[in-house]
Amino acid sequence: MSGRGGSWSFIVAAALTVFLLDVVVFAQAKSFEDVRCKCICPPYRNITGHIYNRNVSQKDCNCLHVVEPMPVPGHDVEAYCLLCECKYEERSSNTIKVTIIIYLSVVGALLLYMLFLLLVDPLIRKHDPYTQPLHNEEDSEEMRPQVDSSQARGNTVLERVEGAQQRWKKQVQEQRKTVFDRHKMLS
């Protein structure tokens, strides 16, 4: 628990940072491309329908300010504008950018790790005596706490990470057996 706990609280912190980053980004940036006033005007008499898209403040977001040039003569403006629907919208392009890039990097990292686990790891493991006792060990209740404590007490950081990784792998293997092989759960 202890070795993993440290690394995971780090990840929680990272997630919260993302959140804060998003908040900051959202608060600070209302760049010119992040607000729009969009007016949709349907066909009227012989004028075809048209979409107007302008960057104006919320209080100016109405047909009179946005529809330019006005396609109808002065006395018809009111009737024409009644038909138009204007909507003021905001977005945060930075949030989108940051989120998509973070998401892609997480997926990329997971893929790399997956490839590592599936391809490279078995090659290294073959010659590693360290993992041998782990394989033929039964998963009995008496053994588990022992394994935990002995591995969590690794001296160097590397050993601890190694131990945590081994334990995690065993858990996933167990889960895989339950879900995919025995079909005990989630079927």
Added chain:
Amino acid sequence: MEAGEGKTPLYQANVARGVFGSCSVLFDNVSSLSGVSSATPTEEMNGAGNLMDFLDEPFPDVGTYEDFHTIDWLREKSRDTDRHRKITSKSKESIWELIKSLLDAWSGWVVMLLIGLLSGTLAGVIDLAVDWMTDLKEGVCLSAFWYSHEQCCWTSNETTFDDRDKCPQWQKWAELMTGHAEGAGAYVLNYFLYILWALLFSFLAVSLVRVFAPYACGSGIPEIKTILSGFIIRGYLGKWTLLIKTVTLVLAVSSGLSLGKEGPLVHVACCCGNLFCSLFSKYSKNEGKRREVLSAAAAAGVSVAFGAPIGGVLFSLEEVSYYFPLKTLWRSFFAALVAAFTLRSINPFGNSRLVLFYVEYHTPWYMAELVPFILLGVFGGLWGTLFIRANIAWCRRRKTTQLGKYPVLEVIAITGITAVLAYPNPYTRRSTSELISELFNDCGALESSQLCDYINNPNMSRPVDDIPDRPAGPGVYNALWQLALALVFKIVITIFTFGMKIPSGLFIPSMAVGAIAGRIVGIAVEQMAYHHHDWIIFKNWCRPGADCVTPGLYAMVGAAACLGGVTRMTVSLVVIMFELTGGLEYIVPLMAAAVTSKWVADAFGKEGIYESHIQLNGYPYLDVRDEFTHRTLATDVMRPRRNDPPLAVLTQDTTTVEDVETLIKDTDYNGFPVVVSRESERLIGFVQRRDLTLAIKNARQKQDGVVSSSVVYFTEDAPQLPASNPQPLKLRRILNLSPFTVTDHTPMETVVDIFRKLGLRQCLVTRSGRLLGIITKKDVLRHMAQMMNQDPESIMFN
């Protein structure tokens, strides 16, 4: 025993029950999760009765449960009461203790705040990523690759009234590769790439699930229901599950499969809840308290999934939770609020709403329309029955036959079929949320979709929101048969999709089925009303030139009915739909449809989809809603049965360590009753197998003089033995002195009720003080299955 002894008689019961608990809280094994949890120092036991036990080293892990075991709610509750009492009494000692007690009291709200923040953020990330990846199947934004189609054309001035979503920055793949946007070649190339992307996404999803977190697959709600009812599934709410479920959910939804993100979001929120529980020892050490937090987290999950905070709280109350005290209600409320607020501040859809298919209309409805609404309710109930039966049959097939051996291949095959069939039909090609959004929307003058291709009266100019009924144009008829095909397709493919080994929810597909059916009915009623003003039913409420039928409302009612048919929700469903639309006037139609669909569906089978999946997997879930009406007695259910060997018991002062070890080795029971002696068989308590194992192991390691022939004492004081005898082992503190007992003639109806309401794990059966047998939760579940003519062996876990 305790310093507080004798204060009030009410205390006594708790003290007795908490004997076990009061000890186990002490062993605050140092965890480096954070500074918070290790701040609680090892406390001392007060009172004189335990002087002997002082010498024993406290050992960790006592009072925890093993994987796939059931918790004892009573024990958890009394442990918490005990812990609370200790903190209160200590808080009077110093300022620091007072501050600590205040922090403890606040920690529940802090956890809620954190859950709300994290689940809101994750929901925002999921929404944004799904939006982008769904559009990635069709094309890419040249000005900035991270924009979805809509965002790409957001500021564009080149959009025209007829081609609203075209802009030069957004290019379809064929256009980008060959330069031609139109033509058969471009269509085929786009089609091909659409399938390829879909296959890639779903392959990534299923392999990530398989390699990193197998528990991340499925919807998660059946398992969460089981966990909340007091079952332990280690790793189900773990951090890897959280990470993988979030990542693969995006991939699964954007691959175009017929699934939604709502159910998995509940699972994600519960994982957040579990994550933050581990920061506070109050929640991480007590499974009962942890479940209170998880109930609230489920509310936060629905809150962000539908943008319906109140609906989320009610969903947690009606559908998922098992134990839901008022305190949890308020906390859920707060968590749902924070989550919704967080999602709102991320504003993933750019419309200041929390969901894509938010609609707002205020046209009235008429009494006569209740008839089609009720018909939609009937449809919803039938769909629910069909879906549950077919899906369970398919899942059983997956569970028992060769099919289950190829999970990756299955996902790939279903994705391929979905993509091939979905692309030609514009209503299935786009994401299901967008489809629902379009079906819910009312046709204004400005709508460009095919569904709104009505024949307009050219000399009429009216303000935007008040458009009378119009005859349908060719576009509408075109849309109708496309929708009918989409309906059949969705109905069939959803049955095969739900339950595959990727994160998959069924709210959205169910709603889509209902919305399509509802919209078709709505248009039919509308056209009927337009063409037959003189019919008696239309005469009163639909004059020519009036706007009397809103097809979008039918779509909404249909969606509610279908969702209700599948999940059997009522109150929470109506509230969720109401929060989606923001119109109070539609409550009655929604209620009518929800109730009808529940009646119709219940007529064919009592269980909703989640209960059916619980039953299929044999989870030990004791449903509060089932009624038990058979006239059996406790003695019929208890073990040992008539011809079985006698009950494995321990005696209070004659068993040796070796005997106990043999007993543990030879049997696989999870607990042993302790009696005065084998002759009298008078019960004194109950001891859990796990605690016994840990205690003996610990004593053997750390306590000198404990050997195989040492006698185990469960009594208050061990007698003074001559020095030649091996040192005795005192185990009174792991003994539960107040096990729940019933007499052998108690009707099972009562026993089932006790198990349900108190959340017991086991119950001992006595006759005039003599121990006769034991009833465990598993026995109760098996008995119930037997009484309902099901296979009792289907209850897998104990």
